[in-house]
Amino acid sequence: MSRPLTSLPNPIRPAFDKGTSEGSVIVNIGPSHPATHGTIQIVAELSGERVVRTDVHCGYLHRGFEKECESHTWHNLIPYVDRLNYCSALINDFAYCEAVEKLMGIEITPRCRYLRTLLSEYSRIADHLTCIAAALMELGAMTAFLYLVTIRDYIYEHIADLTGARVTYSFGRIGGLARDLPEGWLKRLEEILDQMDTFTGRVHGLVDRNRIFIDRMRDVGVIGTAEAVNWGFTGPILRSTGAPRDLRKDTPYLAYAELDFEVPVGIKGDNYDRYYVRMREIDESTHMIRQVIDKLQPGPISVDDRRCTLPEKHLVYTEIESLINHFKLIMEGPQVPPGEVYSAHEGANGELGFYLVSVGGGVPWKVHCRSPSFVHVGGVHKMLDGYQLADIVPTFGSINMIGGECDR
Amino acid sequence: MGAEVFEQVRTALATQAREAVVAHGILALTIEPASLGEVARQLKGTFGFDMFLDVTAVDWPERDPRFDVVHHFYSTQHRVRVRVKTRVPESDPTVETLVPLYGSARYMERECHEMYGIVFRGNGDLRPILLYEGFVGHPLRKDYPKQHEQPLVPYRESK
Amino acid sequence: MTTPPAPRQPSAAFEYLTTKKDEFVGWARKFSLFPYPFVTACCAMEFMSVSSTLYDTDRFGAALPRFTPRQSDLLMVVGTVTHKQAPILLKVYEQMCEPKWVIAFGVCASSGGFYQNYAALPGIDKIIPVDLYIPGCPPRPEMVIDGIMKLQDRIARDRHPIITKDF
Numbered sequence: 001m002s003r004p005l006t007s008l009p010n011p012i013r014p015a016f017d018k019g020t021s022e023g024s025v026i027v028n029i030g031p032s033h034p035a036t037h038g039t040i041q042i043v044a045e046l047s048g049e050r051v052v053r054t055d056v057h058c059g060y061l062h063r064g065f066e067k068e069c070e071s072h073t074w075h076n077l078i079p080y081v082d083r084l085n086y087c088s089a090l091i092n093d094f095a096y097c098e099a100v101e102k103l104m105g106i107e108i109t110p111r112c113r114y115l116r117t118l119l120s121e122y123s124r125i126a127d128h129l130t131c132i133a134a135a136l137m138e139l140g141a142m143t144a145f146l147y148l149v150t151i152r153d154y155i156y157e158h159i160a161d162l163t164g165a166r167v168t169y170s171f172g173r174i175g176g177l178a179r180d181l182p183e184g185w186l187k188r189l190e191e192i193l194d195q196m197d198t199f200t201g202r203v204h205g206l207v208d209r210n211r212i213f214i215d216r217m218r219d220v221g222v223i224g225t226a227e228a229v230n231w232g233f234t235g236p237i238l239r240s241t242g243a244p245r246d247l248r249k250d251t252p253y254l255a256y257a258e259l260d261f262e263v264p265v266g267i268k269g270d271n272y273d274r275y276y277v278r279m280r281e282i283d284e285s286t287h288m289i290r291q292v293i294d295k296l297q298p299g300p301i302s303v304d305d306r307r308c309t310l311p312e313k314h315l316v317y318t319e320i321e322s323l324i325n326h327f328k329l330i331m332e333g334p335q336v337p338p339g340e341v342y343s344a345h346e347g348a349n350g351e352l353g354f355y356l357v358s359v360g361g362g363v364p365w366k367v368h369c370r371s372p373s374f375v376h377v378g379g380v381h382k383m384l385d386g387y388q389l390a391d392i393v394p395t396f397g398s399i400n401m402i403g404g405e406c407d408r
Numbered sequence: 409m410g411a412e413v414f415e416q417v418r419t420a421l422a423t424q425a426r427e428a429v430v431a432h433g434i435l436a437l438t439i440e441p442a443s444l445g446e447v448a449r450q451l452k453g454t455f456g457f458d459m460f461l462d463v464t465a466v467d468w469p470e471r472d473p474r475f476d477v478v479h480h481f482y483s484t485q486h487r488v489r490v491r492v493k494t495r496v497p498e499s500d501p502t503v504e505t506l507v508p509l510y511g512s513a514r515y516m517e518r519e520c521h522e523m524y525g526i527v528f529r530g531n532g533d534l535r536p537i538l539l540y541e542g543f544v545g546h547p548l549r550k551d552y553p554k555q556h557e558q559p560l561v562p563y564r565e566s567k
Numbered sequence: 568m569t570t571p572p573a574p575r576q577p578s579a580a581f582e583y584l585t586t587k588k589d590e591f592v593g594w595a596r597k598f599s600l601f602p603y604p605f606v607t608a609c610c611a612m613e614f615m616s617v618s619s620t621l622y623d624t625d626r627f628g629a630a631l632p633r634f635t636p637r638q639s640d641l642l643m644v645v646g647t648v649t650h651k652q653a654p655i656l657l658k659v660y661e662q663m664c665e666p667k668w669v670i671a672f673g674v675c676a677s678s679g680g681f682y683q684n685y686a687a688l689p690g691i692d693k694i695i696p697v698d699l700y701i702p703g704c705p706p707r708p709e710m711v712i713d714g715i716m717k718l719q720d721r722i723a724r725d726r727h728p729i730i731t732k733d734f
Contacts, residue, residue: 011540015533060649368462
């Protein structure tokens with residue numbers, strides 16, 4: 001190839017291309033970079049090793065989620081919703097399904113409510129494991145990465161026993177779930193939860209009081225509560241500043257009002273607090289899952305409403321009404337009455353909201369996802385400016401920017 | 409507690425709000441575009457809606473004014489949400505920016521601008537954020553065909 | 568005007584030596600792959616799993632990722648590539664030295680997946696040549712290992728000329 005590399009088009013226009021002072025250098029980090037997890041481009045102005053200002057560019061994974069959703073039925077777009085926050089895909093499924101159920105006026109069955117709570121917490125554990133593993137790997141703690149990814153792999157195989165897929169499941173359905181738990185699933189769940197303490201205990205032992213870790217993470221990427229709220233931070237980042245804001249406690253949904261759990265908060269709002277808040281949230285989620293297992297009762301998992309629930313197969317093959325119902329639900333989609341709704345769940349990163357607009361019919365008019373990662377990327381420069389170049393990597397890892405959710 | 413806050417907001421903004429409805433736990437106000445800045449300042453200052461959640465738009469091509477610009481606010485104190493809708497025509501899709509009040513509005517207004525073409529008066533930085541330089545058009549409008557691609561790199565002939 | 572000389576027919580001994588050389592170089596190259604993980608989306612989760620303890624790519628010699636294209640020979644494009652990302656992918660590909668191989672990991676990199684709209688590139692083979700396609704959304708780690716083994720077979724069977732027309 002004899003084409004000069006500079007002849008390729010530049011997809012972005014940075015906010016600044018001249019330094020503010022003599023001797024400052026403008027450096028481009030990303031978008032194909034090993035240590036930024038996901039495709040993000042940070043144009044940083046450096047004065048020596050100190051970061052003067054940054055301009056963060058996202059959008060390299062914009063896959064047209066909203067436009068795709070406008071041409072699929074309410075059920076068919078569940079795989080697209082899955083791939084928003086692909087680390088904790090079940091939370092996205094259930095947040096979307098609940099928004100549609102609010103529009104349709106459907107109330108889910110108790111067993112479905114408990115199972116959705118259990119699986120949301122299970123997904124949240126997987127997401128926190130991924131975030132911490134990647135953040136620690138960037139600092140050089142490869143062993144901690146391997147420990148956490150091993151236990152995460154056990155979780156993936158276990159969820160694959162239930163849903164059929166390891167990473168993106170498409171398991172939620174409007175009005176319920178795709179299928180019920182198989183034999184022995186809960187027993188394996190208890191085994192994995194027992195091992196969880198061992199694995200996280202090992203990581204705590206390796207890292208918590210490690211001098212290098214503390215030097216790199218304490219007092220780095222600090223943000224205060226008022227500033228965090230102004231810049232729209234929610235989830236573990238807001239909690240690390242000391243504010244106990246959690247949608248599971250503030251505006252309870254699913255079965256969270258019945259569960260007994262704490263909301264871990266940090267002290268200073270730095271990287272170390274964000275790491276520790278996530279580790280404590282894994283413990284709290286394990287505790288919540290054990291409570292839900294005790295409360296689980298046998299029963300139907302999908303509401304018996306022919307507007308959204310597919311009829312049983314043996315009825316479809318024998319009765320004409322079920323056949324027509326099945327056909328219309330698949331071909332035209334569930335008919336959702338006109339209206340609009342905004343419904344938010346506590347995702348692993350913060351407030352994950354869905355704003356749906358329906359004009360009646362089986363195809364949505366608009367499906368908008370309020371993604372926490374996008375808002376966090378808009379405010380991350382507050383945590384990067386003024387620190388060292390080498391601090392960009394752990395700070396960016398600690399906000400858990402998931403590309404699919406940020407760019408949608 | 410949420411209902412009281414909604415009543416207070418509804419009475420205070422009775423002159424500016426053309427419509428105020430509580431649906432699915434959210435108070436939805438419909439206002440004129442010119443009063444958006446004033447309403448946002450009151451919501452933040454007087455009623456404690458300190459977190460700005462989202463701004464997006466909805467395209468109704470058959471209707472004039474064509475776009476609904478929708479803002480969502482959340483109060484960490486009262487734990488309730490408010491939706492503010494304004495209608496802007498296609499000929500002048502301009503609303504006031506909320507960047508001086510909320511930092512998180514920066515990126516979200518950029519996204520709304522590139523997807524629908526809504527202009528935020530006062531926001532000097534409306535560069536594309538999810539799309540790239542050189543992209544022509546506003547893809548989330550209903551008249552933009554979904555599969556109309558604008559590749560940056562020309563395709564090679566594959567064998 | 569003299570006629571050009573007739574091309575020299577290589578002797579049998581020469582061909583035996585070059586075959587053995589190709590086998591040796593192929594064996595060395597297939598067990599020392601240096602991947603450049605061009606990671607974008609959900610397939611990254613499976614890439615992390617396949618490089619870790621339970622499904623190990625270190626067994627194949629393909630463990631150490633070289634995060635600079637200059638030092639790597641296997642470009643693994645993991646996840647969806649959008650039109651905004653396409654110039655970056657092409658830049659990375661062109662910076663790699665020969666011999667280089669490209670794996671399209673996941674169905675989004677192979678053909679665009681189920682994103683058929685204005686934003687996603689319908690397959691990376693529209694801009695760079697691809698040697699191996701691993702479909703799946705995302706593919707199971709066993710599929711990835713199967714794919715790497717197929718690529719290794721291909722590298723082993725390939726001809727590895729020491730002097731090419733560019734050098």
